[in-house]
Amino acid sequence: MDRPIAPYVTPWTGESTLPTTVVVTASGVEYADPVQDALARDLDGALWAVCGGTATGRPEYAAELHPERQRTAMDDLLCAGCGKPAARDERGMLWLLPLIGDVAATSWEGVRSSIPPMCEDCAETTPRLCPVLRAGHVKLRARLAEPIGVRGTLYPRLGEPGEPDPDALVLYASPDLPFVIARQAVRELRRTTVVAFAAAIP
Numbered sequence: 001m002d003r004p005i006a007p008y009v010t011p012w013t014g015e016s017t018l019p020t021t022v023v024v025t026a027s028g029v030e031y032a033d034p035v036q037d038a039l040a041r042d043l044d045g046a047l048w049a050v051c052g053g054t055a056t057g058r059p060e061y062a063a064e065l066h067p068e069r070q071r072t073a074m075d076d077l078l079c080a081g082c083g084k085p086a087a088r089d090e091r092g093m094l095w096l097l098p099l100i101g102d103v104a105a106t107s108w109e110g111v112r113s114s115i116p117p118m119c120e121d122c123a124e125t126t127p128r129l130c131p132v133l134r135a136g137h138v139k140l141r142a143r144l145a146e147p148i149g150v151r152g153t154l155y156p157r158l159g160e161p162g163e164p165d166p167d168a169l170v171l172y173a174s175p176d177l178p179f180v181i182a183r184q185a186v187r188e189l190r191r192t193t194v195v196a197f198a199a200a201i202p
């Protein structure tokens with residue numbers, strides 16, 4: 001059987017984040033293995049989930065984007081669909097975002113995205129592959145896309161009650177940054193131009 005085609009940032013059933021021993025100290029979270037900890041930190045000092053497995057099996061569209069490829073695409077502004085440079089024109093870089101919630105009330109100016117940008121070709125083909133975009137999306141251009149933080153699991157401070165929050169948005173400027181294990185890089189889109197809305201593809 002031919003291997004299915006899937007966007008670059010889509011995780012596969014053969015991939016997962018690896019279980020790691022997390023230690024919470026007064027100054028933040030760290031991996032018990034110091035080598036693993038050093039390898040998993042980005043330039044901002046944020047600790048990232050460790051990915052394992054191989055891109056085999058089936059694409060998992062319902063899951064969060066693959067942490068390593070998502071971060072690579074966001075850092076280097078590569079296309080979420082193919083991993084090549086994203087499209088730019090005089091209105092800015094091209095982004096396709098799902099329509100979630102009350103679309104009429106949504107302002108796309110300042111929208112925070114964990115979906116990387118796209119190239120022109122993938123903007124046409126990816127909605128046919130990805131059920132999230134197939135359910136309706138906005139195509140927009142953004143002149144600015146500043147990295148603002150990460151999404152991930154936020155651990156309570158030492159001695160604080162409560163469980164880790166598995167899906168927290170933590171800004172780079174936040175005192176929470178040392179206490180998060182990141183899985184998605186987030187950029188804030190500004191000076192946006194809405195190009196088109198696409199209804200659900202049946």
Ligand SMILES: [Zn+2]
Pocket residue numbers: 079080081082083084118119120121122123
């Ligand atoms: Zn592409």
